[in-house]
Amino acid sequence: MKFNIALLAGDGIGPEVIEQAVKVSDAIAKKFGHEITWKPALTGAAAIDAVGEPYPDETHEICKSSDAVLFGAIGHPRFDNDPSAKVRPEQGLLKMRKALGLFANVRPTFTFPSLLEKSPLKRERIEGTDLVFLRELTGGIYFGEKGRRDGGETAFDNCVYTRAEVQRLAKKGFELAMTRSKKLCCVDKANVLETSRLWRETVQAMEKDYPEVTVSYEFVDAVAMRLVQWPNSYDVLITENLFGDILTDEASVISGSMGLMPSASLGSDIGLFEPIHGSYPQATGKNIANPMATVLSAAMMFENFGLQEEGKAIREAVNSALEQGIVTEDLADGGKAYGTKEVGNWLAANV
Amino acid sequence: MKFNIALLAGDGIGPEVIEQAVKVSDAIAKKFGHEITWKPALTGAAAIDAVGEPYPDETHEICKSSDAVLFGAIGHPRFDNDPSAKVRPEQGLLKMRKALGLFANVRPTFTFPSLLEKSPLKRERIEGTDLVFLRELTGGIYFGEKGRRDGGETAFDNCVYTRAEVQRLAKKGFELAMTRSKKLCCVDKANVLETSRLWRETVQAMEKDYPEVTVSYEFVDAVAMRLVQWPNSYDVLITENLFGDILTDEASVISGSMGLMPSASLGSDIGLFEPIHGSYPQATGKNIANPMATVLSAAMMFENFGLQEEGKAIREAVNSALEQGIVTEDLADGGKAYGTKEVGNWLAANV
Ligand SMILES: CC(C)[C@H](C(=O)O)[C@@H](O)C(=O)O
Ligand SMILES: CC(C)[C@H](C(=O)O)[C@@H](O)C(=O)O
Numbered sequence: 001m002k003f004n005i006a007l008l009a010g011d012g013i014g015p016e017v018i019e020q021a022v023k024v025s026d027a028i029a030k031k032f033g034h035e036i037t038w039k040p041a042l043t044g045a046a047a048i049d050a051v052g053e054p055y056p057d058e059t060h061e062i063c064k065s066s067d068a069v070l071f072g073a074i075g076h077p078r079f080d081n082d083p084s085a086k087v088r089p090e091q092g093l094l095k096m097r098k099a100l101g102l103f104a105n106v107r108p109t110f111t112f113p114s115l116l117e118k119s120p121l122k123r124e125r126i127e128g129t130d131l132v133f134l135r136e137l138t139g140g141i142y143f144g145e146k147g148r149r150d151g152g153e154t155a156f157d158n159c160v161y162t163r164a165e166v167q168r169l170a171k172k173g174f175e176l177a178m179t180r181s182k183k184l185c186c187v188d189k190a191n192v193l194e195t196s197r198l199w200r201e202t203v204q205a206m207e208k209d210y211p212e213v214t215v216s217y218e219f220v221d222a223v224a225m226r227l228v229q230w231p232n233s234y235d236v237l238i239t240e241n242l243f244g245d246i247l248t249d250e251a252s253v254i255s256g257s258m259g260l261m262p263s264a265s266l267g268s269d270i271g272l273f274e275p276i277h278g279s280y281p282q283a284t285g286k287n288i289a290n291p292m293a294t295v296l297s298a299a300m301m302f303e304n305f306g307l308q309e310e311g312k313a314i315r316e317a318v319n320s321a322l323e324q325g326i327v328t329e330d331l332a333d334g335g336k337a338y339g340t341k342e343v344g345n346w347l348a349a350n351v
Numbered sequence: 352m353k354f355n356i357a358l359l360a361g362d363g364i365g366p367e368v369i370e371q372a373v374k375v376s377d378a379i380a381k382k383f384g385h386e387i388t389w390k391p392a393l394t395g396a397a398a399i400d401a402v403g404e405p406y407p408d409e410t411h412e413i414c415k416s417s418d419a420v421l422f423g424a425i426g427h428p429r430f431d432n433d434p435s436a437k438v439r440p441e442q443g444l445l446k447m448r449k450a451l452g453l454f455a456n457v458r459p460t461f462t463f464p465s466l467l468e469k470s471p472l473k474r475e476r477i478e479g480t481d482l483v484f485l486r487e488l489t490g491g492i493y494f495g496e497k498g499r500r501d502g503g504e505t506a507f508d509n510c511v512y513t514r515a516e517v518q519r520l521a522k523k524g525f526e527l528a529m530t531r532s533k534k535l536c537c538v539d540k541a542n543v544l545e546t547s548r549l550w551r552e553t554v555q556a557m558e559k560d561y562p563e564v565t566v567s568y569e570f571v572d573a574v575a576m577r578l579v580q581w582p583n584s585y586d587v588l589i590t591e592n593l594f595g596d597i598l599t600d601e602a603s604v605i606s607g608s609m610g611l612m613p614s615a616s617l618g619s620d621i622g623l624f625e626p627i628h629g630s631y632p633q634a635t636g637k638n639i640a641n642p643m644a645t646v647l648s649a650a651m652m653f654e655n656f657g658l659q660e661e662g663k664a665i666r667e668a669v670n671s672a673l674e675q676g677i678v679t680e681d682l683a684d685g686g687k688a689y690g691t692k693e694v695g696n697w698l699a700a701n702v
Contacts, residue, residue, distance in 0.1 A: 079542075090542045120580050125471045141492075141510060146545040150513070155549035157510045159492060162501070189593075191430075191441045194497040198506035224601040225609075228579055229471050242540075246597055250575040258576075 001305070002035045006066040008059065010044040011089065012279025013289035013340075014072025020291035020344025021070060021298045024317070027348040028302065028310050039066055043096070044074030044089040044279070054092025060099055063270060068301050069100070071274035072294065077281055098138050102265035102272055103165070104172050105135040106300075107248040109231070111255050114322045115331070119256030121228070126254060131234040132176060133251065135244025136161075136169045137265055140195070142241050161195045161240065166202040172266070173238035174210040180235055184215045187223045187239035187247065199240060220247070227251055252276055259290045259330050260318075262297035264304060271304050273297040287339040290328040292318055295347055317351045352656070353386045357417040359410065361395040362440065363630025364640035364691075365423025371642035371695025372421060372649045375668070378699040379653065379661050390417055394447070395425030395440040395630070405443025411450055414621065419652050420451070422625035423645065428632055449489050453616035453623055454516070455523050456486040457651075458599040460582070462606050465673045466682070470607030472579070477605060482585040483527060484602065486595025487512075487520045488616055491546070493592050512546045512591065517553040523617070524589035525561040531586055535566045538574045538590035538598065550591060571598070578602055603627055610641045610681050611669075613648035615655060622655050624648040638690040641679040643669055646698055668702045 007022065009015040022038060029036045041059040048054050054074070063069050074089045096102075110130045111119070119126045144158030170186070177184040186203045188196035200217055207215050218226070220243045226233065227247065231254050239247065252258045258277065265272040275293030283289050296318060303311035321327065326346045329337035338346070358373065360366040373389060380387045392410040399405050405425070414420050425440045447453075461481045462470070470477045495509030521537070528535040537554045539547035551568055558566050569577070571594045577584065578598065582605050590598065603609045609628065616623040626644030634640050647669060654662035672678065677697045680688035689697070 088542060094543070120473060120476045121471050122473055142543055144507070148545065148549075153515075154511065154513045155546045156495070156512075157544045157546050159508045159510065161506055163504045189596075191439060192445070192493055193508045194499065195506045195508050198499075221596050221600040224575070224597045225604045228601060228604050242593075243597075245540075245572050246575045246594075249572040250579060250601065253576045253579050 002037075003068065003305070004037045004039055004066040005301075006063045006069040007038045007040045008043040008069060008071045009040070010072040010074040010279065011046050011076050012073055012281045012284045014044070014074065014279055016285075016287065016289050016340050017275065017291040017294040018070065018072040020340060020347070021294040023344050023348040024295050024314060024351060025298045027351050028313060031313070031351060032307070032310050043092055045076035045079070047092060048087055048089065053087060054089045055095045055099070060096070063096070063100055066270060068270060068304070069272040070298060070301065071272055073275065073277065073279040075279045094142060097265065098143065100270055100272065101138070101268035103136060103138045103267040104169055104265065105137040105244065105248070106264040106266060107133040107135060107251070107261070107276065109133075109251040109255050109261065110257075112257050112260065112319070112322055115257045115260070117256065118331075119254060121231070121254050125229070126231060126256065129232040129255060131231065131251065132180075132236050133244060133248045134169060134173045134176065134236065134238045135248055136165065136240050138267070139165045140241035159193070159195050159242075161198055163198060163202050166199050167206065170203050170206055170238055173236055174206060174213055177213045177236040178210065182213050183235040184213050185223070185234060185237045186215060186217050187220050187237055187243055188217065189220050189243075190217070191219060195240065203238070223247060224250060228254065248276070260292045260296060262293050262300050264297070264300045266304070271301065273301040287341055288329050289340050290330050291340050291344050292321070295344070313351045314347075317347045320350060321346060353388075354419065354656070355388045355390055355417040356652075357414045357420040358389045358391045359394040359420060359422045360391070361423040361425040361630065362397050362427050363424055363632045363635045365395070365425065365630055367636070367638065367640050367691050368626065368642040368645040369421065369423040371691060371698070372645040374695050374699040375646050375665060375702060376649045378702050379664060382664070382702065383658070383661050394422075394443055396427035396430070398443060399438055399440065404438060405440045406446045406450070411447070414447070414451055417621060419621060419655070420623040421649060421652065422623055424626065424628065424630040426630045445493060448616065449494065451621055451623065452489070452619035454487060454489045454618040455520055455616065456488040456595065456599070457615040457617060458484040458486060458602070458612070458627065460484075460602040460606050460612065461608075463608050463611065463670070463673055466608045466611070468607065469682075470605060472582070472605050476580070477582060477607065480583040480606060482582065482602065483531075483587050484595060484599045485520060485524045485527065485587065485589045486599055487516065487591050489618070490516045491592035510544070510546050512549055514549060514553050517550050518557065521554050521557055521589055524587055525557060525564055528564045528587040529561065533564050534586040535564050536574070536585060536588045537566060537568050538571050538588055538594055539568065540571050540594075541568070542570060546591065554589070574598060575601060579605065599627070611643045611647060613644050613651050615648070615651045617655070622652065624652040638692055639680050640691050641681050642691050642695050643672070646695070664702045665698075668698045671701060672697055
């Protein structure tokens with residue numbers, strides 16, 4: 001097969017980890033007889049510096065004409081403590097999600113046996129955890145009307161959902177549950193929020209179309225607790241944008257493998273694949289960032305093209321690297337630490 | 352001193368745990384020469400059943416004319432899976448918070464050395480954790496305009512904050528930080544939400560009035576992670592209503608002592624004190640519920656009256672009970688389990 005992949009390296013360690021994912025993907029392409037054309041494009045603070053906005057039209061055109069987007073990380077500390085900054089890297093991310101119709105953020109949390117000790121949780125709590133969040137990504141309070149009134153003294157953010165938005169996300173949730181253990185948890189705050197009541201009634205109405213799936217409904221605060229207590233009691237979880245933001249990040253740290261967690265954002269034909277970690281500015285340019293989450297995001301990309309074997313080859317290479325200690329300093333535990341590039345090279349040579 | 356305390360037992364195990372807190376408070380009153388008049392009133396599902404609404408006017412009158420409110424728990428499963436229920440116990444809770452002006456929910460999370468093993472977290476992660484959330488309780492998306500349009504196909508919830516609302520909550524946060532380690536963390540999502548930007552700029556402007564307090568600003572998703580990773584790195588945290596709902600519950604389970612965590616809701620002259628656990632319907636009437644969180648809530652009540660010694664006497668009695676194994680089945684660990692009443696009696700006899 002032939003693919004065009006838009007390559008959005010972004011800020012901080014983004015370019016370094018993306019470079020490794022490219023290497024590994026190229027090795028996979030060679031092995032399985034595919035042809036990948038990479039189309040680099042600007043995004044994030046890097047794009048603000050170059051052309052004044054975080055998701056330039058040119059970048060969008062490149063994404064639109066590609067088969068997938070491989071994304072590094074964006075964000076720069078100089079924007080974070082300035083509530084009045086007019087242009088921010090994050091705006092680019094939101095604009096991109098909306099423009100590409102990426103309404104479903106797929107966030108798996110799983111464990112690597114060799115990393116269990118890294119988890120802040122006790123082994124018996126975390127062992128066997130393998131859950132996936134589907135976070136709605138283009139609606140809710142992120143995209144509702146927001147602003148000030150009373151001369152700036154009052155601020156507001158509107159959270160809006162339509163039934164159709166809930167349905168298309170929930171459909172992906174039911175379908176994913178069917179390929180796994182047929183358990184779906186709908187996370188909401190239906191005891192307080194009208195949008196949550198719409199979520200709950202919409203999902204309830206869809207249950208009859210998936211008679212094999214067992215659906216549970218839990219409040220977001222209860223899930224925030226149970227994720228820490230019994231993460232392995234969950235399988236597929238669906239939720240709205242803001243709850244998903246908070247809970248997927250919470251879930252990511254319980255595994256002990258946060259630096260290794262990939263993600264996919266799906267919707268239209270073009271999927272976006274990115275590590276869940278941030279741009280980690282302190283590590284920039286030092287060849288110390290862990291590239292595995294980005295490499296595993298490339299695995300999700302192949303799998304989303306229907307190329308399961310290709311994805312598996314990448315996952316197995318990552319597993320071997322972990323087992324053999326071919327890891328960056330975050331995982332080295334006092335042992336030998338390899339550089340970002342060296343880990344990338346090893347993975348490319350071993351897929 | 353003489354006190355009138357409104358007694359809102361509520362649903363499920365509420366009445367049973369409240370009974371123990373009353374016993375212990377009466378014992379304290381006797382020991383320190385105070386006089387407490389208890390004023391029972393209806394709330395929650397119990398009030399819906401009796402008079403058709405969860406926070407009746409009569410209950411409000413009783414609360415208004417009291418010096419404090421001691422609250423059990425509300426909620427009943429028959430309301431949870433019915434998105435169309437018109438009257439819900441939770442509405443009573445929200446109405447009460449608003450009507451009594453309880454804008455600051457004080458939620459400590461601390462550890463009991465004898466319970467550290469109960470934590471899902473490894474000992475070295477949790478040891479020494481002693482943090483307090485101040486959650487804004489009468490604003491934000493809980494109280495903004497909400498509803499449906501397009502014939503029910505679109506739902507909305509509006510999140511609104513005024514600068515004055517942020518200031519009064521933040522002021523309590525700064526003051527609390529001054530009595531502790533002078534570290535304050537403002538939790539928001541200022542990279543996306545306008546209300547969060549108002550929070551951040553308002554708190555930033557107040558920093559100069561508390562030059563000794565070191566303030567940090569963190570995004571809600573980052574805090575959801577760090578609470579699991581390094582809970583003992585936090586001291587006082589301030590945040591808006593919905594974030595506070597999620598994060599305080601998350602924080603409560605990390606300690607291993609969730610069943611023991613008290614809370615206070617403050618604002619006007621009348622404070623409300625309640626355990627953070629729910630109404631636990633399955634345990635109702637079985638004399639197995641742990642009353643310690645409610646008893647410790649009574650301790651917070653005395654302390655809020657300025658009666659530090661009284662509060663301390665209660666806390667010490669709870670510590671002794673834990674050390675001596677005078678505990679309900681949730682803490683018995685295969686050893687002898689005492690009943691709710693028996694634990695209450697022991698505490699009352701030992702304050
Ligand atoms: C950077 C921010 C806007 C973004 C979000 O909240 O969606 C990030 O936290 C994420 O989860 O991808
Ligand atoms: C019952 C519900 C409305 C309430 C809330 O979300 O405020 C509860 O979760 C709490 O935290 O006190």
